[in-house]
Amino acid sequence: MEKEANKTSFVNFGRDERYSKFFIKILSGSYIVQTTIFIVFSNYRRSNYMKVAIAKIVQDIHLLPVDVLEDVLEHFQHMELPKNYFLLKSGKPCKHLWFMTKGAARYFYTNDQGKEMNTWFSLDTQIITDTTSFVKQEPAQESIQLMEDSEVYCIGYTSLQALLQKHHSFALWYIKLVEVHYVSQIEDRISDLQFLDAKQRYLKILDQYPDITNRVSLGNIASYLNITQETLSRIRAGKL
Amino acid sequence: MEKEANKTSFVNFGRDERYSKFFIKILSGSYIVQTTIFIVFSNYRRSNYMKVAIAKIVQDIHLLPVDVLEDVLEHFQHMELPKNYFLLKSGKPCKHLWFMTKGAARYFYTNDQGKEMNTWFSLDTQIITDTTSFVKQEPAQESIQLMEDSEVYCIGYTSLQALLQKHHSFALWYIKLVEVHYVSQIEDRISDLQFLDAKQRYLKILDQYPDITNRVSLGNIASYLNITQETLSRIRAGKL
Protein backbone atom coordinates (compact mmCIF):
# COMPACT_ATOMS: atom_id res chain seq x y z
CA MET A 1 0.00 0.00 0.00
CA GLU A 2 1.61 3.21 -1.08
CA LYS A 3 0.67 6.68 -0.03
CA GLU A 4 2.79 9.61 -0.94
CA ALA A 5 1.78 13.10 -0.13
CA ASN A 6 2.83 16.34 1.38
CA LYS A 7 0.55 17.00 4.24
CA THR A 8 1.11 19.96 6.42
CA SER A 9 -0.16 20.67 9.85
CA PHE A 10 0.25 24.07 11.33
CA VAL A 11 1.22 24.61 14.90
CA ASN A 12 0.97 28.31 15.24
CA PHE A 13 1.64 30.49 18.25
CA GLY A 14 1.44 34.22 18.52
CA ARG A 15 3.59 36.11 16.08
CA ASP A 16 6.98 34.52 16.64
CA GLU A 17 7.76 33.39 13.11
CA ARG A 18 10.50 31.03 14.22
CA TYR A 19 7.92 28.61 15.51
CA SER A 20 4.99 29.32 13.25
CA LYS A 21 5.27 26.43 10.78
CA PHE A 22 6.28 22.81 10.75
CA PHE A 23 6.00 20.23 8.03
CA ILE A 24 5.15 16.66 8.70
CA LYS A 25 5.47 14.58 5.60
CA ILE A 26 3.73 11.27 5.17
CA LEU A 27 5.92 9.03 3.04
CA SER A 28 5.41 5.72 1.26
CA GLY A 29 3.76 2.94 3.11
CA SER A 30 2.90 3.28 6.76
CA TYR A 31 6.04 5.05 7.78
CA ILE A 32 5.61 8.45 9.32
CA VAL A 33 8.58 10.73 9.74
CA GLN A 34 8.13 13.43 12.25
CA THR A 35 9.95 16.00 14.27
CA THR A 36 9.73 16.69 17.94
CA ILE A 37 7.91 19.94 18.41
CA PHE A 38 8.79 22.26 21.23
CA ILE A 39 6.48 25.17 21.85
CA VAL A 40 7.43 28.23 23.81
CA PHE A 41 5.07 30.80 25.10
CA SER A 42 5.57 33.72 22.80
CA ASN A 43 2.31 35.51 23.26
CA TYR A 44 1.76 36.79 26.78
CA ARG A 45 -2.04 36.72 26.73
CA ARG A 46 -2.17 33.30 25.14
CA SER A 47 0.36 31.84 27.56
CA ASN A 48 -1.64 33.25 30.45
CA TYR A 49 -4.75 31.53 29.14
CA MET A 50 -2.92 28.23 28.87
CA LYS A 51 -1.44 28.55 32.35
CA VAL A 52 -4.91 28.97 33.79
CA ALA A 53 -6.06 25.83 31.97
CA ILE A 54 -3.28 23.58 33.27
CA ALA A 55 -3.43 25.18 36.73
CA LYS A 56 -7.04 24.10 37.03
CA ILE A 57 -6.21 20.56 35.97
CA VAL A 58 -3.34 20.36 38.48
CA GLN A 59 -5.35 21.83 41.36
CA ASP A 60 -8.32 19.53 40.72
CA ILE A 61 -6.07 16.58 41.50
CA HIS A 62 -4.87 17.91 44.86
CA LEU A 63 -4.51 21.51 46.01
CA LEU A 64 -0.99 22.88 45.96
CA PRO A 65 0.16 26.03 47.77
CA VAL A 66 0.47 28.96 45.37
CA ASP A 67 4.28 29.10 45.44
CA VAL A 68 4.53 25.37 44.70
CA LEU A 69 1.90 25.64 41.95
CA GLU A 70 3.90 28.39 40.24
CA ASP A 71 7.06 26.32 40.38
CA VAL A 72 5.19 23.29 39.00
CA LEU A 73 3.64 25.23 36.13
CA GLU A 74 7.08 26.40 35.06
CA HIS A 75 7.84 22.77 34.22
CA PHE A 76 4.84 22.18 32.00
CA GLN A 77 4.91 22.68 28.26
CA HIS A 78 1.87 23.19 26.09
CA MET A 79 1.66 21.49 22.68
CA GLU A 80 -0.80 21.34 19.86
CA LEU A 81 0.00 18.22 17.87
CA PRO A 82 -1.35 16.70 14.69
CA LYS A 83 -3.10 13.43 14.10
CA ASN A 84 -0.74 10.44 13.77
CA TYR A 85 1.92 12.09 15.91
CA PHE A 86 3.77 9.64 18.18
CA LEU A 87 4.00 10.65 21.83
CA LEU A 88 5.95 7.44 22.51
CA LYS A 89 7.55 4.73 20.40
CA SER A 90 8.14 1.26 21.73
CA GLY A 91 11.73 0.47 22.61
CA LYS A 92 12.30 3.89 24.12
CA PRO A 93 11.70 4.92 27.72
CA CYS A 94 8.65 7.03 28.34
CA LYS A 95 10.13 10.37 29.42
CA HIS A 96 6.94 12.39 29.85
CA LEU A 97 3.61 12.60 31.52
CA TRP A 98 1.00 14.22 29.27
CA PHE A 99 -2.26 15.88 30.23
CA MET A 100 -4.48 15.85 27.16
CA THR A 101 -7.19 18.50 27.11
CA LYS A 102 -8.49 17.86 23.61
CA GLY A 103 -8.03 15.06 21.11
CA ALA A 104 -7.61 11.29 21.05
CA ALA A 105 -4.71 8.88 21.51
CA ARG A 106 -4.18 5.15 21.28
CA TYR A 107 -1.67 2.87 22.96
CA PHE A 108 -0.61 -0.17 20.97
CA TYR A 109 2.02 -2.83 20.53
CA THR A 110 2.75 -4.91 17.46
CA ASN A 111 2.21 -8.65 17.89
CA ASP A 112 4.23 -11.52 16.46
CA GLN A 113 2.21 -11.41 13.26
CA GLY A 114 3.01 -7.75 12.76
CA LYS A 115 -0.51 -6.72 13.64
CA GLU A 116 -1.09 -3.60 15.74
CA MET A 117 -2.95 -4.45 18.93
CA ASN A 118 -4.46 -1.57 20.84
CA THR A 119 -4.32 -1.71 24.60
CA TRP A 120 -5.89 1.61 25.52
CA PHE A 121 -7.60 4.68 24.12
CA SER A 122 -7.50 8.12 25.68
CA LEU A 123 -10.23 10.48 24.54
CA ASP A 124 -10.73 14.17 25.33
CA THR A 125 -9.42 15.02 28.80
CA GLN A 126 -7.11 12.32 30.11
CA ILE A 127 -3.68 11.74 31.54
CA ILE A 128 -1.39 9.93 29.15
CA THR A 129 1.73 7.96 29.95
CA ASP A 130 3.10 4.44 29.76
CA THR A 131 3.25 3.95 33.51
CA THR A 132 5.39 0.83 33.44
CA SER A 133 8.06 2.53 31.38
CA PHE A 134 7.69 5.92 33.05
CA VAL A 135 8.23 4.89 36.66
CA LYS A 136 11.42 2.92 35.98
CA GLN A 137 12.52 4.74 32.80
CA GLU A 138 12.85 1.39 31.05
CA PRO A 139 12.16 0.88 27.32
CA ALA A 140 8.44 0.83 26.62
CA GLN A 141 6.70 -2.24 25.27
CA GLU A 142 4.11 -0.18 23.47
CA SER A 143 3.66 3.01 21.46
CA ILE A 144 1.33 5.94 22.01
CA GLN A 145 -0.01 7.71 18.92
CA LEU A 146 -2.50 10.54 18.42
CA MET A 147 -5.60 9.65 16.44
CA GLU A 148 -6.76 13.26 16.09
CA ASP A 149 -5.18 16.69 16.20
CA SER A 150 -4.72 17.14 19.94
CA GLU A 151 -3.77 19.59 22.63
CA VAL A 152 -1.59 18.44 25.53
CA TYR A 153 0.38 19.74 28.47
CA CYS A 154 3.54 17.85 29.12
CA ILE A 155 5.98 17.44 32.03
CA GLY A 156 9.25 15.55 31.79
CA TYR A 157 10.34 12.72 34.08
CA THR A 158 13.40 14.62 35.29
CA SER A 159 11.27 17.70 36.04
CA LEU A 160 8.78 15.56 37.91
CA GLN A 161 11.56 13.91 39.95
CA ALA A 162 13.07 17.29 40.80
CA LEU A 163 9.67 18.58 41.94
CA LEU A 164 9.05 15.45 44.02
CA GLN A 165 12.38 15.97 45.79
CA LYS A 166 11.82 19.68 46.27
CA HIS A 167 8.21 19.90 47.47
CA HIS A 168 6.51 17.68 50.03
CA SER A 169 3.12 18.94 48.84
CA PHE A 170 3.98 17.97 45.27
CA ALA A 171 4.81 14.43 46.41
CA LEU A 172 1.36 14.27 48.02
CA TRP A 173 -0.12 15.60 44.77
CA TYR A 174 1.58 12.88 42.77
CA ILE A 175 0.38 10.19 45.18
CA LYS A 176 -3.17 11.43 44.64
CA LEU A 177 -2.66 11.46 40.87
CA VAL A 178 -1.52 7.84 40.88
CA GLU A 179 -4.14 6.67 43.34
CA VAL A 180 -7.11 8.35 41.73
CA HIS A 181 -6.26 8.32 38.07
CA TYR A 182 -4.10 5.26 37.62
CA VAL A 183 -5.45 2.77 40.15
CA SER A 184 -9.11 3.33 39.30
CA GLN A 185 -8.52 3.06 35.59
CA ILE A 186 -6.39 -0.04 35.63
CA GLU A 187 -8.49 -1.93 38.16
CA ASP A 188 -11.49 -1.18 35.97
CA ARG A 189 -9.62 -2.55 32.98
CA ILE A 190 -8.76 -5.77 34.82
CA SER A 191 -12.37 -6.23 35.84
CA ASP A 192 -13.44 -5.88 32.23
CA LEU A 193 -10.94 -8.49 31.05
CA GLN A 194 -11.87 -10.93 33.80
CA PHE A 195 -15.59 -10.60 34.05
CA LEU A 196 -17.05 -9.31 30.78
CA ASP A 197 -17.45 -11.16 27.51
CA ALA A 198 -16.73 -9.54 24.16
CA LYS A 199 -20.20 -8.11 23.63
CA GLN A 200 -20.37 -6.69 27.14
CA ARG A 201 -16.97 -5.01 26.69
CA TYR A 202 -18.18 -3.47 23.43
CA LEU A 203 -21.41 -2.20 24.96
CA LYS A 204 -19.48 -0.73 27.86
CA ILE A 205 -17.12 1.26 25.69
CA LEU A 206 -20.09 2.54 23.65
CA ASP A 207 -21.71 3.61 26.88
CA GLN A 208 -18.58 5.46 27.97
CA TYR A 209 -17.85 7.00 24.55
CA PRO A 210 -21.02 6.98 22.44
CA ASP A 211 -19.26 8.50 19.41
CA ILE A 212 -16.15 6.34 19.53
CA THR A 213 -16.97 4.58 16.26
CA ASN A 214 -16.75 7.98 14.56
CA ARG A 215 -13.32 8.65 16.01
CA VAL A 216 -11.61 5.26 16.09
CA SER A 217 -11.64 2.67 13.32
CA LEU A 218 -13.53 -0.55 14.00
CA GLY A 219 -10.38 -2.56 13.57
CA ASN A 220 -8.69 -0.56 16.30
CA ILE A 221 -11.71 -0.86 18.57
CA ALA A 222 -11.80 -4.62 18.00
CA SER A 223 -8.18 -5.08 18.98
CA TYR A 224 -8.68 -2.95 22.12
CA LEU A 225 -11.60 -5.22 23.05
CA ASN A 226 -9.35 -8.24 22.55
CA ILE A 227 -11.45 -9.64 19.74
CA THR A 228 -11.09 -9.87 15.95
CA GLN A 229 -12.65 -7.44 13.51
CA GLU A 230 -14.93 -10.23 12.27
CA THR A 231 -16.25 -10.88 15.76
CA LEU A 232 -16.89 -7.17 16.32
CA SER A 233 -18.83 -7.02 13.07
CA ARG A 234 -20.97 -9.95 14.20
CA ILE A 235 -21.62 -8.30 17.57
CA ARG A 236 -22.60 -5.08 15.84
CA ALA A 237 -24.93 -7.03 13.54
CA GLY A 238 -26.62 -8.69 16.46
CA LYS A 239 -25.41 -12.11 15.37
CA LEU A 240 -23.63 -12.78 18.64
CA MET B 1 -23.18 -27.77 54.19
CA GLU B 2 -22.75 -27.95 57.88
CA LYS B 3 -19.54 -28.01 59.80
CA GLU B 4 -19.46 -27.60 63.52
CA ALA B 5 -16.30 -27.89 65.45
CA ASN B 6 -14.11 -26.26 67.99
CA LYS B 7 -10.83 -25.46 66.38
CA THR B 8 -8.21 -23.58 68.26
CA SER B 9 -5.23 -21.75 66.98
CA PHE B 10 -2.63 -20.42 69.35
CA VAL B 11 -1.03 -17.08 68.96
CA ASN B 12 1.57 -17.03 71.63
CA PHE B 13 4.02 -14.29 72.57
CA GLY B 14 6.69 -14.29 75.22
CA ARG B 15 5.41 -14.90 78.70
CA ASP B 16 2.71 -12.28 79.03
CA GLU B 17 -0.26 -14.50 79.84
CA ARG B 18 -2.79 -11.81 78.95
CA TYR B 19 -2.06 -12.33 75.30
CA SER B 20 -0.99 -15.92 75.20
CA LYS B 21 -4.15 -17.61 73.94
CA PHE B 22 -7.01 -16.92 71.59
CA PHE B 23 -9.77 -19.13 70.39
CA ILE B 24 -11.19 -18.96 66.93
CA LYS B 25 -14.29 -21.05 66.60
CA ILE B 26 -15.57 -22.33 63.30
CA LEU B 27 -19.36 -22.51 63.40
CA SER B 28 -22.00 -24.12 61.17
CA GLY B 29 -21.73 -23.68 57.48
CA SER B 30 -19.06 -21.56 55.92
CA TYR B 31 -19.32 -18.78 58.42
CA ILE B 32 -16.22 -18.02 60.35
CA VAL B 33 -16.47 -15.86 63.41
CA GLN B 34 -13.30 -14.28 64.47
CA THR B 35 -11.83 -11.54 66.56
CA THR B 36 -9.36 -8.92 65.60
CA ILE B 37 -6.07 -9.79 67.19
CA PHE B 38 -3.78 -7.12 68.46
CA ILE B 39 -0.33 -8.13 69.48
CA VAL B 40 1.87 -6.01 71.66
CA PHE B 41 5.53 -6.50 72.10
CA SER B 42 5.85 -8.08 75.48
CA ASN B 43 9.24 -9.61 75.17
CA TYR B 44 11.99 -7.08 74.55
CA ARG B 45 14.34 -9.39 72.66
CA ARG B 46 11.57 -10.75 70.50
CA SER B 47 10.24 -7.29 69.66
CA ASN B 48 13.73 -6.18 68.72
CA TYR B 49 14.06 -9.09 66.34
CA MET B 50 10.75 -8.24 64.70
CA LYS B 51 11.67 -4.57 64.37
CA VAL B 52 14.82 -5.51 62.50
CA ALA B 53 12.77 -7.66 60.12
CA ILE B 54 10.27 -4.96 59.19
CA ALA B 55 12.99 -2.30 59.09
CA LYS B 56 14.79 -4.23 56.40
CA ILE B 57 11.61 -4.61 54.37
CA VAL B 58 10.85 -0.91 54.63
CA GLN B 59 14.38 0.19 53.77
CA ASP B 60 14.56 -2.14 50.77
CA ILE B 61 11.73 -0.17 49.20
CA HIS B 62 13.37 3.24 49.57
CA LEU B 63 15.89 4.37 52.18
CA LEU B 64 14.44 6.50 54.97
CA PRO B 65 16.49 8.69 57.34
CA VAL B 66 16.94 6.98 60.70
CA ASP B 67 14.66 9.35 62.60
CA VAL B 68 11.87 8.88 60.05
CA LEU B 69 12.36 5.11 60.04
CA GLU B 70 11.96 4.97 63.81
CA ASP B 71 8.75 6.97 63.62
CA VAL B 72 7.45 4.74 60.83
CA LEU B 73 8.24 1.51 62.70
CA GLU B 74 6.23 2.76 65.68
CA HIS B 75 3.16 2.54 63.47
CA PHE B 76 3.63 -1.05 62.39
CA GLN B 77 2.10 -3.96 64.22
CA HIS B 78 3.30 -7.52 64.00
CA MET B 79 0.80 -10.37 63.82
CA GLU B 80 0.91 -14.10 63.58
CA LEU B 81 -2.44 -15.23 62.24
CA PRO B 82 -4.03 -18.60 61.60
CA LYS B 83 -5.17 -20.17 58.38
CA ASN B 84 -8.64 -19.04 57.23
CA TYR B 85 -8.29 -15.70 58.99
CA PHE B 86 -9.85 -12.80 57.07
CA LEU B 87 -7.67 -9.74 56.61
CA LEU B 88 -10.52 -8.07 54.74
CA LYS B 89 -14.19 -8.82 54.14
CA SER B 90 -16.04 -7.45 51.17
CA GLY B 91 -18.37 -4.57 51.88
CA LYS B 92 -15.94 -3.00 54.33
CA PRO B 93 -13.22 -0.48 53.53
CA CYS B 94 -9.69 -1.80 53.53
CA LYS B 95 -8.10 -0.03 56.47
CA HIS B 96 -4.64 -1.60 56.41
CA LEU B 97 -1.59 -2.30 54.37
CA TRP B 98 -0.02 -5.63 55.26
CA PHE B 99 3.49 -6.84 54.65
CA MET B 100 3.44 -10.61 54.74
CA THR B 101 6.72 -12.27 55.59
CA LYS B 102 5.49 -15.84 55.77
CA GLY B 103 2.31 -17.59 54.69
CA ALA B 104 -0.27 -17.41 51.92
CA ALA B 105 -3.35 -15.31 51.21
CA ARG B 106 -6.05 -15.21 48.58
CA TYR B 107 -8.22 -12.39 47.31
CA PHE B 108 -11.68 -13.38 46.14
CA TYR B 109 -15.19 -12.18 45.44
CA THR B 110 -18.38 -14.22 45.30
CA ASN B 111 -20.10 -14.28 41.91
CA ASP B 112 -23.80 -14.22 41.12
CA GLN B 113 -23.97 -17.99 41.45
CA GLY B 114 -22.49 -17.85 44.94
CA LYS B 115 -19.20 -19.25 43.73
CA GLU B 116 -15.95 -17.89 45.15
CA MET B 117 -13.76 -16.49 42.39
CA ASN B 118 -10.13 -15.84 43.26
CA THR B 119 -8.53 -12.76 41.81
CA TRP B 120 -5.07 -12.93 43.35
CA PHE B 121 -2.81 -15.04 45.51
CA SER B 122 -0.04 -13.70 47.71
CA LEU B 123 2.58 -16.23 48.74
CA ASP B 124 5.49 -15.88 51.13
CA THR B 125 6.84 -12.32 51.12
CA GLN B 126 4.39 -9.90 49.57
CA ILE B 127 2.54 -6.69 50.20
CA ILE B 128 -1.15 -7.24 50.74
CA THR B 129 -3.96 -4.74 50.37
CA ASP B 130 -7.05 -4.09 48.30
CA THR B 131 -5.65 -1.03 46.57
CA THR B 132 -8.92 0.18 45.13
CA SER B 133 -10.58 0.18 48.53
CA PHE B 134 -7.51 1.33 50.42
CA VAL B 135 -6.74 4.52 48.51
CA LYS B 136 -10.28 5.89 48.73
CA GLN B 137 -11.40 4.04 51.88
CA GLU B 138 -14.48 2.81 50.02
CA PRO B 139 -16.15 -0.57 50.69
CA ALA B 140 -14.13 -3.38 49.14
CA GLN B 141 -15.54 -5.55 46.38
CA GLU B 142 -13.50 -8.53 47.47
CA SER B 143 -12.24 -10.35 50.54
CA ILE B 144 -8.73 -11.30 51.55
CA GLN B 145 -8.28 -14.55 53.48
CA LEU B 146 -5.24 -16.41 54.73
CA MET B 147 -4.74 -19.87 53.31
CA GLU B 148 -1.98 -20.83 55.75
CA ASP B 149 -0.87 -19.74 59.19
CA SER B 150 0.88 -16.47 58.37
CA GLU B 151 3.05 -13.73 59.76
CA VAL B 152 2.35 -10.13 58.78
CA TYR B 153 3.31 -6.57 59.64
CA CYS B 154 0.47 -4.17 59.40
CA ILE B 155 0.07 -0.39 59.15
CA GLY B 156 -3.29 1.38 59.29
CA TYR B 157 -4.59 3.84 56.72
CA THR B 158 -4.81 6.66 59.23
CA SER B 159 -1.23 6.00 60.37
CA LEU B 160 -0.05 5.98 56.80
CA GLN B 161 -1.84 9.26 56.05
CA ALA B 162 -0.35 10.87 59.14
CA LEU B 163 3.14 9.73 58.12
CA LEU B 164 2.64 10.99 54.56
CA GLN B 165 1.68 14.42 55.90
CA LYS B 166 4.52 14.45 58.41
CA HIS B 167 7.52 13.26 56.41
CA HIS B 168 8.48 14.24 52.88
CA SER B 169 10.83 11.24 52.71
CA PHE B 170 8.01 8.92 53.67
CA ALA B 171 5.87 10.30 50.84
CA LEU B 172 8.74 9.48 48.45
CA TRP B 173 8.96 6.02 50.02
CA TYR B 174 5.24 5.44 49.43
CA ILE B 175 5.56 6.60 45.81
CA LYS B 176 8.29 4.03 45.31
CA LEU B 177 6.19 1.34 46.98
CA VAL B 178 3.27 1.98 44.62
CA GLU B 179 5.42 2.33 41.54
CA VAL B 180 7.58 -0.73 42.07
CA HIS B 181 5.26 -3.12 43.81
CA TYR B 182 1.82 -2.19 42.59
CA VAL B 183 2.37 -1.04 39.01
CA SER B 184 4.64 -3.93 38.02
CA GLN B 185 2.32 -6.53 39.49
CA ILE B 186 -0.89 -5.22 38.02
CA GLU B 187 0.49 -4.51 34.57
CA ASP B 188 1.81 -8.05 34.54
CA ARG B 189 -1.63 -9.32 35.49
CA ILE B 190 -3.26 -7.37 32.65
CA SER B 191 -0.75 -8.76 30.18
CA ASP B 192 -1.59 -12.28 31.29
CA LEU B 193 -5.32 -11.72 30.86
CA GLN B 194 -4.88 -10.13 27.45
CA PHE B 195 -2.22 -12.21 25.84
CA LEU B 196 -2.08 -15.67 27.41
CA ASP B 197 -4.50 -18.55 26.99
CA ALA B 198 -5.56 -20.77 29.88
CA LYS B 199 -2.72 -23.24 29.58
CA GLN B 200 -0.10 -20.53 29.31
CA ARG B 201 -1.47 -18.82 32.42
CA TYR B 202 -1.30 -22.13 34.30
CA LEU B 203 2.26 -22.83 33.19
CA LYS B 204 3.29 -19.33 34.19
CA ILE B 205 1.94 -19.60 37.71
CA LEU B 206 3.64 -23.00 38.08
CA ASP B 207 6.86 -21.39 36.95
CA GLN B 208 6.51 -18.61 39.50
CA TYR B 209 5.35 -20.87 42.35
CA PRO B 210 6.36 -24.49 41.63
CA ASP B 211 4.73 -25.77 44.81
CA ILE B 212 1.49 -23.85 44.51
CA THR B 213 -0.59 -26.97 43.96
CA ASN B 214 0.52 -28.15 47.41
CA ARG B 215 -0.57 -24.92 49.02
CA VAL B 216 -3.70 -23.87 47.12
CA SER B 217 -6.58 -26.13 46.07
CA LEU B 218 -6.95 -26.77 42.37
CA GLY B 219 -10.42 -25.25 42.43
CA ASN B 220 -8.99 -22.01 43.80
CA ILE B 221 -6.16 -22.02 41.27
CA ALA B 222 -8.64 -22.58 38.45
CA SER B 223 -10.78 -19.63 39.42
CA TYR B 224 -7.70 -17.40 39.69
CA LEU B 225 -6.75 -18.48 36.17
CA ASN B 226 -10.26 -17.55 35.01
CA ILE B 227 -11.10 -21.11 33.97
CA THR B 228 -13.24 -23.90 35.41
CA GLN B 229 -11.93 -26.72 37.55
CA GLU B 230 -12.73 -29.18 34.72
CA THR B 231 -10.65 -27.21 32.25
CA LEU B 232 -7.71 -27.06 34.66
CA SER B 233 -7.92 -30.83 35.10
CA ARG B 234 -7.79 -31.30 31.34
CA ILE B 235 -4.78 -28.95 31.07
CA ARG B 236 -3.01 -30.89 33.81
CA ALA B 237 -3.80 -34.15 32.04
CA GLY B 238 -2.37 -32.83 28.81
CA LYS B 239 -5.71 -33.05 27.08
CA LEU B 240 -5.71 -29.38 26.18
Added chain:
DNA sequence: GTCATTTTTTGATGTATGTCAAATCACTTT
Protein backbone atom coordinates in the same frame (compact mmCIF):
# COMPACT_ATOMS: atom_id res chain seq x y z
C1' DG C 1 -10.38 -49.59 58.60
C1' DT C 2 -14.79 -47.74 57.24
C1' DC C 3 -17.74 -44.29 55.86
C1' DA C 4 -18.93 -39.71 54.50
C1' DT C 5 -17.63 -35.72 52.28
C1' DT C 6 -14.96 -33.03 49.35
C1' DT C 7 -11.96 -32.57 45.57
C1' DT C 8 -10.55 -33.82 41.19
C1' DT C 9 -10.96 -36.11 36.82
C1' DT C 10 -13.34 -37.72 32.74
C1' DG C 11 -16.93 -37.90 29.02
C1' DA C 12 -20.30 -35.80 26.10
C1' DT C 13 -22.11 -31.78 24.36
C1' DG C 14 -22.71 -26.64 23.91
C1' DT C 15 -21.03 -21.80 23.37
C1' DA C 16 -18.02 -17.94 22.32
C1' DT C 17 -14.71 -16.57 19.51
C1' DG C 18 -10.96 -17.27 15.92
C1' DT C 19 -9.45 -18.25 11.14
C1' DC C 20 -9.76 -18.07 6.32
C1' DA C 21 -11.85 -16.61 2.24
C1' DA C 22 -14.95 -13.98 -0.28
C1' DA C 23 -18.24 -10.32 -0.79
C1' DT C 24 -19.74 -5.72 0.06
C1' DC C 25 -19.30 -1.01 1.39
C1' DA C 26 -16.91 3.39 1.89
C1' DC C 27 -13.48 6.44 0.62
C1' DT C 28 -9.93 8.42 -2.34
C1' DT C 29 -7.82 9.27 -6.67
C1' DT C 30 -8.01 10.06 -11.40
Added chain:
DNA sequence: AAAGTGATTTGACATACATCAAAAAATGAC
Protein backbone atom coordinates in the same frame (compact mmCIF):
# COMPACT_ATOMS: atom_id res chain seq x y z
C1' DA D 1 -18.28 8.83 -13.09
C1' DA D 2 -15.09 5.13 -12.86
C1' DA D 3 -11.42 2.69 -10.90
C1' DG D 4 -8.57 1.49 -7.17
C1' DT D 5 -7.84 0.79 -2.40
C1' DG D 6 -8.93 0.10 2.29
C1' DA D 7 -12.40 -0.98 5.77
C1' DT D 8 -16.06 -3.76 7.12
C1' DT D 9 -19.26 -7.57 6.82
C1' DT D 10 -20.64 -12.29 5.92
C1' DG D 11 -20.21 -17.44 5.42
C1' DA D 12 -18.18 -21.79 6.56
C1' DC D 13 -15.49 -24.21 9.50
C1' DA D 14 -12.08 -24.76 13.60
C1' DT D 15 -10.57 -24.09 18.37
C1' DA D 16 -10.65 -23.07 23.33
C1' DC D 17 -13.22 -23.35 27.00
C1' DA D 18 -17.85 -23.93 29.57
C1' DT D 19 -21.59 -26.80 31.23
C1' DC D 20 -23.61 -30.83 33.03
C1' DA D 21 -23.30 -35.32 34.76
C1' DA D 22 -20.94 -39.19 36.41
C1' DA D 23 -16.89 -41.55 38.08
C1' DA D 24 -12.69 -41.70 40.64
C1' DA D 25 -9.48 -40.10 44.03
C1' DA D 26 -8.29 -37.80 48.21
C1' DT D 27 -9.24 -36.28 52.74
C1' DG D 28 -11.21 -36.22 57.27
C1' DA D 29 -14.08 -38.03 61.03
C1' DC D 30 -15.05 -41.78 63.81
